[in-house]
Amino acid sequence: MPAEWIWRNGEFVKWEDATVHVSAHALHYGSSVFEGIRAYATSDGPAVFRLEPHMRRLLNGCKVARIDQPYTVDALSDAVVETIRRNNHEACYIRPVVFRGEGALGLEGRERTKTEVVIFTMEWGRYLGQEAIEQGVDVQVSSWRRMAPDTHAALAKIGGNYVNSQFVSMEAHDNGFEEGIALDVNGYVSEGAGENIFVVLDGVVYTPGAWSSILLGITRDSVLTLLKDLGYEVRFEPIAREMLYMADEIFFTGTAAEITPIRSVDRITIGAGSRGPVTKAVQDEFFGITSGRLPDRHNWLTYVRQTEPGD
Ligand SMILES: Cc1ncc(COP(=O)(O)O)c(C=O)c1O
Structure with a gap:
C-alpha cells in the first residue's frame, strides 16, 4: 500500500x-x-x-x-x-x-x-512470502550471467544494473521457480536477482566476495556479524555451481528477502529439503533483533517515534 x-x-x-x-x-x-x-x-x-x-x-x-x-x-x-x-x-x-x-x-x-x-x-510484507521464510524457495541457476567487473559497477546500486536482475528474475518465474541465481563472468556463483547467497557445507559457511560482481549487501554484512557471534567459520571463496547441489544448506539474504532458505536448485533437493539449523540460528538472531525481542547489541536500529520528556 x-x-x-x-x-x-x-x-x-x-x-x-x-x-x-x-x-x-x-x-x-x-x-x-x-x-x-x-x-x-x-x-x-x-x-x-x-x-x-x-x-x-x-x-x-x-x-x-x-x-x-x-x-x-x-x-x-x-x-x-x-x-x-x-x-x-x-x-x-x-x-x-x-x-x-x-x-x-x-x-x-x-x-x-x-x-x-x-x-x-x-507497506510491504515478506518479499518471497512468509512460507518461504520457513519452508524455503525453489530456485534455478540462470542462463543470464552477472555483469563482468569491467562493464557495470556491481557494487553501486545503480538503476541500470537492474536490467540484468530483471532478466534473472523473469526467466526464473517463467520456468516455475521463485528466484534465479546468476553466475559471474567466470562461471562461479554470484548472487540472486536481488539477494546475496550463503552456502553451508560440512559445517563451514561460504559466500562469494566482491570479485564475483555481487552487491555488498547490508543484510549480508549483518549475517556475517551474526555468524561470527554464533561461532561459525565463514570462508570467502569463488563458489563452483555444483557446490550448490552438494550443500547441506543454502540461504538468500537481502532487505526484501530478509533471510530465506533455498530448498532446491535446478530441482535438486538441498540437504534435507527444508530449513537447516544454521539458517534457523541466523534467522532467530536476525528476526529477534529486528523485532526488538532481542537486545540490539550491534546498534542496528534507529527508532522513529519521538519520546516525550520524562519517557
Ligand atoms: C543485486 C542485489 N544483491 C543483493 C542485495 C541485498 O542487499 P541488501 O542486503 O543491502 O538489501 C540486493 C538488494 O538490495 C540486490 O539488489
Missing part, C-alpha cells in the same frame, strides 16, 4: 503529485542510484534497520555514477525518519532514489539535467 507523503528534494509532497517528466534522463538511460531499507515494528514503534550504512552506500553509488546531489548521510537519514513519522507507518519498506531528471536527452547527462532526490515508503 502506498503512503500519503513523499519526501522530494527537501519537501513533502503528496504521493499522487510526485510525478516525473517523460524526458527524465534516468527513464531512458538508467541513471539512478537507489536503496531499499526496512523499518520493523517493535513495541517501541517502528525501527529502521541499519539506516546509516544504507545511506552511505547510496552516496557512494552516486559518487561512482557521477551524480552530484546536495545531501549528507545525516540529512538523508533524518529525512527517512521524518517520512516514516509523517506517514504513521508501524513498519514499512523505504525507497530512497537519486536520479537524473528532465533537461535534455543525450548520454552525458551531467550538465543539462536536474538531479532529484526522493524518499518514498510503502
